Amino acid sequence: MQTPSVGTGASVGLAGRYATALYEVADESRGLDQVVEQAAALARLIDESPPLRTLLADPTLDTKQSRDAVLAVLREQGFEAILQHFVGVIAANRRLPTLRAMLRAFAALVAARRGIIIAEVSSAHTLTDLQRTQLRARLTEAGYGRVDIHEQVDADLLGGLVVRVGARLYDSSVRSRLTRLNNAMKGAA
Incomplete structure (x- = not known):
């Protein structure tokens, strides 16, 4: 895109x-x-x-x-x-x-043009209002002032979130954690 x-x-x-x-x-x-x-x-x-x-x-x-x-x-x-x-x-x-x-x-x-930052959020389930509020607060803490959240459900994530803001990617999904754990275990063997 x-x-x-x-x-x-x-x-x-x-x-x-x-x-x-x-x-x-x-x-x-x-x-x-x-x-x-x-x-x-x-x-x-x-x-x-x-x-x-x-x-x-x-x-x-x-x-x-x-x-x-x-x-x-x-x-x-x-x-x-x-x-x-x-x-x-x-x-x-x-x-x-x-x-x-x-x-x-x-x-x-x-x-x-309106000074709004788009945060593309993928989650395993639809976000609740509380989760949206908490996510918006975390993004504000990270320095993103006016944020517009665009949500997408991706059941393959299993849990957690993947948030893309511009070129930055924040991935706290269970899928990525399992992948990192699997790679770490392969390295230890």
Whole structure:
């Protein structure tokens, strides 16, 4: 995943260029907050809808078919014109398989420009409100002021957390502890 450079606010890669374009159009139209909210809703819709993910990735559909189908979904779900136009351009350019990555890059760009740090958290189970509060407090203690936590459940971790903040990775998962123990035992044999 390519994300915007926090230092300059500039985006890199294909997803970053599209994210920057969406940001600029939304900002110029004075509808940035609404587009941010709707882009997050579209990202959730993609994550929660296997048929939509299949549609986005289907190489057998021609450009017009895929564009019409995706735009019909957006209209049915009540998405505003800016996001519909953005997705229409993506479809016309045959980039629908990368739409989710573009929305991720857009969220990262918005966060960077607002001074918010994204913490990607993987856990074996959904975090409780208390765990979220404690995690946010620990991240604040570690020097991360405004933090937005993006959660993901990964049952393979067995327990614990994996937290990625920018280039830093904090891994306290049971899986990694077992791997380290296994490697240490092999070294001792």
